[in-house]
Amino acid sequence: MAPTGPTLFQTMINQRGWQDYQVFKRRYEQAAKQLAELEGPPSISTATIEKRQFFRYAHGEVRTPQTVARRVLEFMFPGIPAARLLQPAQPLPDASPPHPTAGQRDAVEPSEYGLEDVVIAAADESARFAAKAESSNVGPHTLEQLEADIRRIVVSYPNRPVGPLVREVRSLRDRAFELLEGRQPPRYTCDLYVGAGVLCGVLANASFDLGRYDAAETQARTAFLLGELAGHNGLRSWVRGLQALIAYWGGRPADAVRLAEAGGAFTPESGTAQIRLESIKARAYGQLNRQSDALAALSTADRLRERLADGDELPGGMMAFPVEKQLFYASSTHLWLAGTQHLSDAEARADEAVEMFQAAPPEQQRLGEMSLARTDLAMARLGRGDIDGAATQIHAVLGVSARRRTESVDRRIGQFSRQLALHPGAGSPAAIGLREVIMAHQERTPAQLPPGGSQ
Template sequence: MSIREFAAHLGVHERLVSKWEAGGSRVKPRPVNQAALDTSLARSDEVVRARFTALLAPAGETDLLAFVDAGVSKSAVPELMSERELIMAAAHEASEHAAAAESTNVGPTTLAQLDADVRRIATEYVYAAPAPMMVEMLRVRRRVYRLLDGQQKPVDTSHLYLLAGTLSGLLANASTDLGYLDAAGEQIRAAWAYAELSGHNGLRAWTRGMHALIENWSDRPRNAVQLARGGQEFAPGGLARVRLLNIEARVWARLGNDTETDRCLRAAESVDGDRREELHDEIGGVFGFPSAKAAYYAGATCIQLGRAEHALAATERAIALYSSGPPLQRSYGAESLARVDNAAAHLINGSIDGAADALRPVLGLPEDRRIAQLGERLVGLRRRIAAPNYRNAVEARGLDERIEEFCLETAAQTGKPRL
């Protein structure tokens, strides 16, 4: 078959097949595409069959340790699962068995393990690729759902609803990063229902903020403002309130309202920072709002209003804080978006070289970390590069071509239309 025919057979873009065919480590087939390639090319070894069987299993149901029971050879293990998958599968088996051994439907060991799972996922998500993390989110949430189908003490039921809400919120965040805003909206509404059932104000506040962001990205900014304001009812102070005020400021900036934007920013600066809350301060990760993220939000808000100098200062602070902070707390998504806003500020100031320097790490991101918001923001950046003052600049054309290639590769990997 020709490359075009083979690409059509696999259901992918022909350029992606060309890159696979060229070899090298830059673009590799995803596992599901690898399985399709193995089948199409008639490979029939035991490893491929085992991998394909695992991939076809319903999400969350694959039992990696079943391969151990089946007597798979040691040499085949690296092909079937990574070292981390093997270790985590063994740990999950232990916690599941311990839960079954407890005398009640939900005991302290089970709840402690589920709490630990949520903390781990919320922390890991800031530096891990979204798609694989979704599998883990689903695994834990399905376990919570199974427990809720049983009987437990009211206090434990409330705890399980809180866990279901945080996991649904995490899934909403991941759906947003992957570009599925309708799915994100459905997940965040479920998260709000669980927040109400658990009566947890921290989750109520965080959920309202996440829903406001989803509405803003879905071109419904007026709804976003109401959601951000509604969340402040449950956040009298601390990081939860700072986050909601910063979200509201971003939406007002998008609407071009300088007065309301500045009001929110001033209010955020005067928030009582001594108030601590479990979700935002103790669990943190996706649920946190550290100084680096606050600086990134401030930069994004200033870019919306065309305040280039303020945007430069804020985004440079965000980049510096992320770069110098602990690696396991370095949010590649927020840092990359801050770099795009930094590039936009440089372009407003007439510096194409500054923009190119800011974007270099972004354009080198692995495909699995290219969140949907990046593509949308880069489209806006290309509009700035197309302005008359850059139209004949060789450096501007070169940067525009690199951004276009980035968007093309991202579209090929995700199967979504090119931005």
């Protein structure tokens, strides 16, 4: 076979430091086990790569890998078809001009990788080079880049589909873990623990949004451990709140109260984590029909909001607890408590929350939380007989859910549908039409973890 230059496979394993056969073999076998667990079949978990095959891939002696190898390679190098990995990293001199024009690059690169993948890959390569240029495995630039990546993820999370985000977060978490395995000054180790803990927290939240409560609890336990190792109250408090939410949505309100109270032992100097804990506790008390405790928790949350200090120990975004979110937690609490006055309070708070969520720029709207607030508002309006007003909110929720589906929103839609079926006006054309739309939504494929999901 005529020499073709290094394959894209060889270029990429060099960039990642996997050019040694034993190193790559270990990565390959780890990827095979993860792929078997997430997508199956289980037999893939035993897949490995022989030394001769490894070098054949690197030298371009294989055009199309076998099915199992193809799946493992595409899992290891997301977004790049296996066949492309085994082609030359750059076109041959006689195949195209050595320096393609901007128009040619635009015509070729997006069709092979997708423009966003090319941009992200280029930034990732630059960041890795800068990390290697520092004298130790971790330095100020490495931490700055990690913090910037984390901040971008937590800020964009509420507005992006959950499934595709998991792989990106998982990759960044793995990088943080790799850095922790190296040698660095203690002050950097603490920062890495916090960064890795935040990323595990994001994966826990994503697993929860996708209805994988077992995976969510595992990720949350790891996130809390990392918060413990760092001695970071903000992270520990936030994770306890997430664990309480998982218990609440899992139908374990007593556990939700216990976990929220445990989180109260870790008081950060600033931020909204404690307000969130009290609001979660209020909803759990409401589910337990403990009215006085629920209202007391709502009052405590209001008092904490009034004396909230500026700044936060966490990177904001999905980890912050803004006023509008506090309002819809209060609306959920009042819905649990029932009765005319509580129904009125629930509607007022949910309505205000929806208005505040809508006021954000479209690219910054917290879609899942706004959908839950709309569902609370629909439940309250249904409770006072306004089926048309409830339908307006549910149609808006279904529109968002079609592109950003989460398990908690699906569950609330199901609860609304059951309430609608029991309503005195269930036989009206508006009610029948609304239930048919909801049923069509429920028949669609539910939210799922993507390949390489939350582990």
